[in-house]
Amino acid sequence: LKFSTSPPSLKLVTQTASGEAPSWLTQSPYDPAIIYATDEVPDGHLNSLVLNRRSGKLVKVDSISTNGIHPTHIGAVLDGNTLGVANYHGSSLFTASLKPDHLHFIPPGHMTFYNGSGPAPQQVDGSHPHQVLKNGNEAVVMDLGTDKIWRMVQNRTGDWVVRDHIDQKPGSGPRHGVIVDSTLYTLCELSNNLTQHTFPPLGLGKPKLVASQSIRPLDTTPDAPLAAAELLYADGPSALLYASNRNDPHPQGDAITIFETRPKLQAVKYVRTGLNYIRGMNFVGPRKEYIIAAGMNGGGIKVFQVVSPARGYLSEVAHLPNGTIAQPSSFVWTQWL
Numbered sequence: 001l002k003f004s005t006s007p008p009s010l011k012l013v014t015q016t017a018s019g020e021a022p023s024w025l026t027q028s029p030y031d032p033a034i035i036y037a038t039d040e041v042p043d044g045h046l047n048s049l050v051l052n053r054r055s056g057k058l059v060k061v062d063s064i065s066t067n068g069i070h071p072t073h074i075g076a077v078l079d080g081n082t083l084g085v086a087n088y089h090g091s092s093l094f095t096a097s098l099k100p101d102h103l104h105f106i107p108p109g110h111m112t113f114y115n116g117s118g119p120a121p122q123q124v125d126g127s128h129p130h131q132v133l134k135n136g137n138e139a140v141v142m143d144l145g146t147d148k149i150w151r152m153v154q155n156r157t158g159d160w161v162v163r164d165h166i167d168q169k170p171g172s173g174p175r176h177g178v179i180v181d182s183t184l185y186t187l188c189e190l191s192n193n194l195t196q197h198t199f200p201p202l203g204l205g206k207p208k209l210v211a212s213q214s215i216r217p218l219d220t221t222p223d224a225p226l227a228a229a230e231l232l233y234a235d236g237p238s239a240l241l242y243a244s245n246r247n248d249p250h251p252q253g254d255a256i257t258i259f260e261t262r263p264k265l266q267a268v269k270y271v272r273t274g275l276n277y278i279r280g281m282n283f284v285g286p287r288k289e290y291i292i293a294a295g296m297n298g299g300g301i302k303v304f305q306v307v308s309p310a311r312g313y314l315s316e317v318a319h320l321p322n323g324t325i326a327q328p329s330s331f332v333w334t335q336w337l
């Protein structure tokens with residue numbers, strides 16, 4: 001897609017095949033034109049692609065099995081040239097290092113398996129890692145199935161081992177998080193809560209729960225089966241968190257709940273998007289001036305400009321109609337030359 005700012009517009013440029021059912025995209029920290037994609041299917045794979053900035057064409061380069069079922073997320077860990085993949089139905093973390101070109105995987109990679117389960121129907125069959133975050137040399141894994149956040153380090157033989165963990169409320173389903181200095185914010189899919197923990201370096205004390213807030217819009221029917229999805233953080237004079245939701249029966253579609261983080265975590269706005277079943281949501285622009293989000297089940301793809309609280313925090317500026325792209329599920333942005 002090409003997003004232009006003046007006047008704001010969103011256009012389909014080209015489509016490229018990337019394995020099967022690609023559901024999460026991550027950019028190389030070395031080169032934003034290098035993109036990694038999961039195949040969220042029973043025979044999970046991790047793919048690398050490279051963007052030609054002049055033509056806008058994407059070319060698939062390499063692929064490696066994640067040895068797991070339905071990989072949902074990729075996080076660049078360690079020096080950024082190792083990728084951690086959450087095998088949601090494989091109860092495992094898969095890690096693979098890349099060759100110096102950041103495009104070719106070094107097979108076969110490493111596996112770590114998690115035990116346990118949770119009380120919710122989606123959790124009783126076991127661990128469901130959903131996201132892998134980098135925290136220095138540590139990999140932080142959100143496990144929606146066991147209600148745990150695993151803190152992992154690599155040992156001398158290259159295997160990833162659990163050093164510590166955080167317990168979330170049983171049945172809450174921690175899904176995605178962001179780490180800001182020594183604070184961890186976690187979005188729990190099943191309870192629709194956003195939690196805040198202190199997050200000291202490993203070995204320097206246990207994380208402590210500071211706050212837990214619902215992201216559920218006040219005008220959503222109380223029994224609606226909402227499922228929290230994505231969490232974004234933008235620093236600035238008022239540091240904000242954007243938490244997206246899915247399955248909202250409200251006539252104006254799913255909402256993005258906006259939180260101020262200072263002086264304390266507090267929901268300040270529910271922005272109705274007109275999108276149905278938001279999974280993918282990300283910042284656009286070098287200073288996070290825009291947010292792109294899509295409804296997998298309707299509403300198309302929209303770009304919202306970040307505006308002042310007085311103007312409602314987010315203002316829709318561009319729209320790609322529903323059906324232009326089938327089931328849009330993840331976004332990354334890079335500058336067009």
Ligand SMILES: O=C1O[C@H](COP(=O)(O)O)[C@@H](O)[C@H](O)[C@H]1O
Binds near residue numbers: 072279
């Ligand atoms: O079956 C399920 O899978 C998803 C993972 O789906 P995704 O949209 O995040 O790719 C999970 O989050 C959901 O709770 C579960 O029922």
